[in-house]
Amino acid sequence: MRQEQYFGELYNKRVKQNGKEVVRYLTRIGSNSGLYYLFILFLYAYIQGTTWLNQWVTNQQLFLAVVAIVLAIFVTKSHIRTFFTDTDITFLLPAEPYLRGFFTKSILYSFAIHALQSVLLVMFIYPLFLAKTESVPLFLLTLFAVILLKGLHLLYHFQYRQGSIFTNRFVQIIIAFALFMSLFFKPILFLVLFGVTSYLIIMKTSLLIPSFHWKILVEEEKKRKSGFISIINIFVDVPKEQIVVRRRAWLVSLFTKHPYATKSPFFYLFGRSLVRQGEFFGIYIRLTLLMYIAICLTTNIYVGILIVLIGLHLSANQLGYHVKINNYPMLLRTYPVTNEDAKLGISHVSVLMLGIQILLLIVVSPIAQLSVVEILLLQGIGICYLLFVSLKIVPNKVML
Amino acid sequence: MLTIEHVTGGYPPRLVVTKDVSFQVDPGKIVGLIGLNGAGKSTIIKQILGILRPFSGEIRLNGKTLQQDPVQFRSHLSYIPEVPQFYQELTLWEHLQFTALAYGLTTEELEYRGNDLLERFRMTKKKNEFPSTFSKGMQQKVMILCAFLVERPYLIVDEPFVGLDPLAIDALVELMKERREAGTGILVSTHILTMAEKYCDEFILFHEGMIRYKGSMEDIQKQSGKTGASLEDIFIGVVKE
Numbered sequence: 001m002r003q004e005q006y007f008g009e010l011y012n013k014r015v016k017q018n019g020k021e022v023v024r025y026l027t028r029i030g031s032n033s034g035l036y037y038l039f040i041l042f043l044y045a046y047i048q049g050t051t052w053l054n055q056w057v058t059n060q061q062l063f064l065a066v067v068a069i070v071l072a073i074f075v076t077k078s079h080i081r082t083f084f085t086d087t088d089i090t091f092l093l094p095a096e097p098y099l100r101g102f103f104t105k106s107i108l109y110s111f112a113i114h115a116l117q118s119v120l121l122v123m124f125i126y127p128l129f130l131a132k133t134e135s136v137p138l139f140l141l142t143l144f145a146v147i148l149l150k151g152l153h154l155l156y157h158f159q160y161r162q163g164s165i166f167t168n169r170f171v172q173i174i175i176a177f178a179l180f181m182s183l184f185f186k187p188i189l190f191l192v193l194f195g196v197t198s199y200l201i202i203m204k205t206s207l208l209i210p211s212f213h214w215k216i217l218v219e220e221e222k223k224r225k226s227g228f229i230s231i232i233n234i235f236v237d238v239p240k241e242q243i244v245v246r247r248r249a250w251l252v253s254l255f256t257k258h259p260y261a262t263k264s265p266f267f268y269l270f271g272r273s274l275v276r277q278g279e280f281f282g283i284y285i286r287l288t289l290l291m292y293i294a295i296c297l298t299t300n301i302y303v304g305i306l307i308v309l310i311g312l313h314l315s316a317n318q319l320g321y322h323v324k325i326n327n328y329p330m331l332l333r334t335y336p337v338t339n340e341d342a343k344l345g346i347s348h349v350s351v352l353m354l355g356i357q358i359l360l361l362i363v364v365s366p367i368a369q370l371s372v373v374e375i376l377l378l379q380g381i382g383i384c385y386l387l388f389v390s391l392k393i394v395p396n397k398v399m400l
Numbered sequence: 401m402l403t404i405e406h407v408t409g410g411y412p413p414r415l416v417v418t419k420d421v422s423f424q425v426d427p428g429k430i431v432g433l434i435g436l437n438g439a440g441k442s443t444i445i446k447q448i449l450g451i452l453r454p455f456s457g458e459i460r461l462n463g464k465t466l467q468q469d470p471v472q473f474r475s476h477l478s479y480i481p482e483v484p485q486f487y488q489e490l491t492l493w494e495h496l497q498f499t500a501l502a503y504g505l506t507t508e509e510l511e512y513r514g515n516d517l518l519e520r521f522r523m524t525k526k527k528n529e530f531p532s533t534f535s536k537g538m539q540q541k542v543m544i545l546c547a548f549l550v551e552r553p554y555l556i557v558d559e560p561f562v563g564l565d566p567l568a569i570d571a572l573v574e575l576m577k578e579r580r581e582a583g584t585g586i587l588v589s590t591h592i593l594t595m596a597e598k599y600c601d602e603f604i605l606f607h608e609g610m611i612r613y614k615g616s617m618e619d620i621q622k623q624s625g626k627t628g629a630s631l632e633d634i635f636i637g638v639v640k641e
């Protein structure tokens with residue numbers, strides 16, 4: 001009993017620690033203006049998208065089927081927040097019989113987080129839902145069902161029955177889809193199906209998990225943290241975390257063909273780091289696409305200039321991170337290289353990466369509402385910013 | 401010649417680990433740095449590499465200190481760390497390429513020496529894989545390959561045999577002997593005394609941050625008053641004093 005209480009309190013400590021970390025990051029990104037521009041852009045896309053869907057989807061049944069698919073995908077993706085790390089497999093796994101309190105709290109905490117997410121998602125589709133069904137009670141029932149099904153899925157995911165057909169995500173989506181469709185068209189059938197599903201899941205749930213599931217939970221935590229850090233990294237520089245490395249040979253060739261490739265060890269290193277560290281090249285691509293979409297939507301040249309500068313600025317922030325994680329290995333400090341070599345290397349990488357973004361701006365000119373001359377002007381301003389950031393800002397991150 | 405002159409140092413602000421340490425590593429000699437855990441072996445190595453700055457005393461390589469010309473000083477040294485340190489995003493071959501670029505090797509030198517080293521350490525099949533997926537011993541081999549690739553006049557090796565399989569130990573010892581014949585001065589920190597006795601030309605017996613005996617096997621036998629004793633016997637005598 002004493003041990004259970006101890007581990008229950010351990011979970012509380014982890015929640016508090018995680019909360020502090022999240023608040024710290026959110027405060028930092030809150031002070032970054034890029035966030036607000038992205039938010040405005042997102043809001044604009046939401047309003048435009050909702051209006052467009054309202055006009056395009058005229059059939060109520062089709063609309064509800066689409067909603068059922070979206071909700072089914074949503075409720076079948078649950079994570080248990082255990083805050084497990086690899087170390088826990090060594091130290092906590094032997095204490096498994098005393099982790100009832102720990103797991104109870106982790107399920108409750110996870111449920112609270114998922115319930116909040118459910119409310120946000122359902123509120124997100126609220127205007128369209130009401131426009132199509134004109135039924136507030138059905139909307140509230142849907143919200144209630146989403147929260148309940150999320151909770152059930154959480155319990156099922158917690159137990160993780162290896163080899164069971166119901167562990168397959170596709171099967172889960174089909175079941176959830178059937179439940180939502182029955183809610184929309186045959187509420188009595190929904191009650192029956194929901195009752196049976198709940199009974200089967202709750203009756204088979206115990207508050208201990210199979211040992212093989214620990215590794216899965218640890219990986220889930222790593223993935224979640226890595227995803228969170230990736231998003232935060234768009235706005236602020238985050239210290240080194242779990243690194244996911246991908247080979248990406250075809251992208252590496254981008255750097256091998258560069259005239260500087262055989263001259264600078266740092267160009268060699270930073271180039272590969274940028275391409276291979278999973279999250280960051282993805283962020284670079286997403287930022288580039290977002291920048292191009294925003295350029296296509298705008299009719300005002302000044303807004304266009306602002307968008308280009310924000311896109312380049314956020315991309316350059318990423319480069320700063322790469323310098324940081326490659327700064328201090330002891331081996332490098334024994335090599336006959338200097339700060340100046342490193343600065344030159346990252347400058348060239350910066351010119352290459354931002355240069356590609358600027359150069360490819362011309363590709364959007366046929367679909368953009370700005371004229372070709374205005375796009376060329378954007379490119380000119382982009383090049384000025386590129387030179388400033390590549391020669392003055394990014395190299396200053398080097399501190400060998 | 402690598403000379404360490406009256407070096408006292410440790411970890412700032414006041415933790416003194418090495419006390420008035422003086423010795424030298426001549427070209428074409430393998431010098432064994434022998435001592436218990438915490439004796440100060442790694443500290444003196446860090447001081448030579450410039451990762452730690454001595455509180456007093458000087459370290460010179462061919463008459464020049466690191467502060468006088470860091471790039472020149474480092475370009476004369478290569479180093480095998482005790483704990484493998486590598487870049488997650490570089491493959492084994494890319495580590496060699498990166499090292500070759502840092503030391504200014506030509507592509508031909510990289511290809512010839514790199515492939516020869518890969519062959520010797522049975523790593524050819526792994527050359528395009530990421531070291532993060534390797535075992536501890538294989539990661540240590542990556543460090544060995546990078547250090548031997550550049551063929552510098554001085555080589556510093558910190559606990560080289562930890563985690564290596566017998567074939568790799570044999571290949572490493574052979575390589576050190578070859579480099580010695582080619583005129584490289586090698587400083588090796590190790591615990592494996594029986595092996596050190598076989599391949600080292602000189603020894604520095606380190607205890608509690610100070611040198612107790614130094615010189616050839618005969619020299620340290622004379623200094624300890626144990627004629628005909630093995631390195632292990634002399635060393636155990638030192639630590640039990």
